[in-house]
Amino acid sequence: MPNLMIVGFRDEVSGKTTISRAFLRYFLENGINATGFKPLSGNNIWRHYDQVCDTLEEGRLYSNDAKLLKKELDGKIDKPIKEELINPVHRLWNEPALIDPLTRIPNFLVDRITFLDDNHLKTILLNNKIASFESLDKEKFLKNLKDNADDIYDIEDIETFNTLVRYYYDKAIYSIYSKIRKDFDLVIIESYGDIALPWNSFFKELDLVIGVEPWNIYVYEPEKYLDAVEITTVSYLKEISTNQIKDLIKPMKKVRYRPARSSERIEKVKKIASDLFKDFDF
Numbered sequence: 001m002p003n004l005m006i007v008g009f010r011d012e013v014s015g016k017t018t019i020s021r022a023f024l025r026y027f028l029e030n031g032i033n034a035t036g037f038k039p040l041s042g043n044n045i046w047r048h049y050d051q052v053c054d055t056l057e058e059g060r061l062y063s064n065d066a067k068l069l070k071k072e073l074d075g076k077i078d079k080p081i082k083e084e085l086i087n088p089v090h091r092l093w094n095e096p097a098l099i100d101p102l103t104r105i106p107n108f109l110v111d112r113i114t115f116l117d118d119n120h121l122k123t124i125l126l127n128n129k130i131a132s133f134e135s136l137d138k139e140k141f142l143k144n145l146k147d148n149a150d151d152i153y154d155i156e157d158i159e160t161f162n163t164l165v166r167y168y169y170d171k172a173i174y175s176i177y178s179k180i181r182k183d184f185d186l187v188i189i190e191s192y193g194d195i196a197l198p199w200n201s202f203f204k205e206l207d208l209v210i211g212v213e214p215w216n217i218y219v220y221e222p223e224k225y226l227d228a229v230e231i232t233t234v235s236y237l238k239e240i241s242t243n244q245i246k247d248l249i250k251p252m253k254k255v256r257y258r259p260a261r262s263s264e265r266i267e268k269v270k271k272i273a274s275d276l277f278k279d280f281d282f
Contacts (some may be wrong), residue, residue, distance in 0.1 A: 002207045005222075005233070007196060009213040009242050019212050020190045022269035024072045026277070027186055029270075033077065034186040035068035039173045039198045042091035045109065052092060059144035062087050062113040065190065077184075085180065088172040094131050104158045107131060110142060111165075112149075115172035116179055121157045123152040125171070126164055129154045141182045173199050196229050196240040208280060211242060211251070214259075217272065218251040219280065225249055225272040253279065 004023065008014025020036050027034040041063035045052055051064045066087035073081055075224075094107045111126035125146065131138075139146075146152060155161045180187060190200040206222035228245040255276060260268045 002186045003189060003205050004186065004208050004210065005198075005206050006210050006212065007191045007242050008194055009211055010247065011194045013214075014194065015212045015214065016190050017068055018265055019048050019210065019269060020188050020215065021068055023210075023273050024069065024188055024265045025266060026186075026270045026273040028072070028076045032186050033184050034188060035073060035077070035081065035180055035181060035184045035187045036190060037172070037177065038063065038065055038087045038192065039063055039177070040085050040089045040169075041193050042093055042192070043109075044093045044095055046095035052261055056142065056145055059148035060084070061092060061110070061145055062090050066090075067110045069190075079183075084112075084121070085176055088176040089169055094128075094133065100130065102129060105130060105155060105161055108147070109133065109138065110169075111173045113168045114176070115168070116175040121279050122166060123148065123215075124151045124153065125149045126161070126168075127152050127154050127214060129156045129160045143190065169199075194241045194243060196232075197226075198247055212244075216259060217255040217276075219253040219255075220249060220251050221277065262263065 006016050006020050006023075008016040024034055043051060043063055048064070051067075052061075055061050060083070062083040066083040069086050070081060070083050089111045092109045092112075094109050096107065098107050099105070100107060105128065108128050109131055110128065112123060113126065114121060114123045116122075127142075127146075133141075152162055153160075155164070177187075189198065206226070208219040209222050209225045211218040211220060225235050225245075228248040229240055231248065232240050232245050253276070255272055257269065257272055
């Protein structure tokens with residue numbers, strides 16, 4: 001099963017989801033059973049309040065990116081797919097989205113983690129007990145989400161937080177990814193922010209890497225891209241940004257694209273996909 005990964009060269013608004021949707025639409029219209037997959041995502045209580053409230057009213061929590069990717073699949077695949085399968089791990093950030101200097105715990109409200117356990121879909125929450133949330137009643141705000149959760153872990157120290165993140169993030173991403181590998185012929189993996197690799201599990205399973213930024217689309221050979229990530233990882237303890245490796249690798253191809261109105265954007269990028277994938281026999 002081919003894997004195509006989309007990464008961005010901007011922390012925000014690089015165009016990853018637009019490109020992912022356009023490529024997904026292109027493959028689906030050409031008879032390929034494809035899906036989008038965003039292993040990790042997050043949104044912010046202040047900047048994305050409408051989206052947050054809409055999902056919490058459903059007793060769920062997922063990103064607008066997952067919603068848009070699912071929309072591309074609706075009516076085009078045999079079985080409906082939930083946003084949580086497209087996006088197994090999602091964080092709701094508090095504002096400001098910083099790290100507490102005393103506890104070292106990120107200033108988030110809750111992590112929603114969805115995984116498969118004996119073929120049953122389960123959801124757990126990591127509930128940040130130390131996050132200050134004075135302007136709203138946090139328990140009331142998250143009530144529907146908590147009522148639908150299979151388990152809730154309260155986070156009060158960094159050691160517990162790190163242990164749960166390591167275990168459940170990997171369990172969620174691996175179990176969901178394993179399922180969609182069986183159900184789909186092609187997976188478009190979308191990273192988050194400007195992170196070079198959304199999860200280590202995909203190291204050896206990439207067939208093409210696409211980097212995007214305003215005006216430009218870059219195509220990279222997976223082996224060389226991953227080598228650049230690995231070399232850079234030795235020097236950095238934190239997540240690797242795409243801009244830390246951009247100068248280390250030369251793209252196989254660079255495509256220019258112009259801005260377009262939102263109603264036309266996906267179709268215009270889809271035309272680029274037609275030429276692009278013919279060039280690479282993908």
